[in-house]
Amino acid sequence: MSLRIIAGQFKGRILKAPKGPVTRPTQGMLREAVFNICQQVIEGASFLDLFAGSGAMGLEALSRGAAHATFVEGNRFAAQAIRDNIALLDLGRQSSLIVADAKAALRRLKGSFNLIYVDPPYDLKAAPFVEELLSSGLLADDGILFLEERSLGRVSPPTFASLILVGSRKFGEATLHQYRSV
Secondary structure (H helix, E strand, O other): OOEEOOOOOOOOOEEOOOOHHHOOOOOHHHHHHHHHHOOOOOOOOEEEEEOOOOOHHHHHHHHOOOOEEEEEEOOHHHHHHHHHHHHHOOOHHHEEEEEOOHHHHHHHOOOOEEEEEEOOOOOOOOHHHHHHHHHOOOEEEEEEEEEEEEOOOOOOOOOOOOEEEEEEEEEOOEEEEEEEEO
C-alpha cells in the first residue's frame, strides 16, 4: 500500500513512510474525513502534526492550503521520512520539523495553531499530551483539535476543561475525536 496525498496542490504524490513497525500511517479515509471537516478553515492555517510519523497529515494540510505545518516526531527513522517528504514536495519554507519526544517538544513550541492533530502510538495515553498543549496555549482561539486513538469497544472520549467535544467517529481500528477550543 502506498501513502499518497489525497487532494490539493500535491494530489496523488506518493510519500515515503518509515519501514517496519515504527509508525502506523493514518488511513486515507480518516485523513479525508479530517480535511473534509476543516476544509473551510484550512486556507492560511497553521497546523501542528504531533506524533507525525511520515508527516502525511501535515503535508496533506499544506497541499490543501495551510500556510505552515509543524511536525513533531521522536523516532529518527520517521523524522528522516518526514525530511525526505518535505524535500520531495519542496515545502521547506512552509514547514518545521522538531525531532524530539512529544512532551519535550510541547514545552519548546511557541505561538498557537489553528489545527492540531494528535496521533500518539496506541499504547500511550493521549490525554496528558493534550493537557500539556492546552496548558501551553498552543491551540488558537476557535481552533480545532483532532485526536486519533485506538477503538476499544465503547470507550468514552477524553474530556478537557477548555475543549468542547464536537463528535467522534470510528474508522476500523481507529476513533477520531474532534474538539473545538472554548
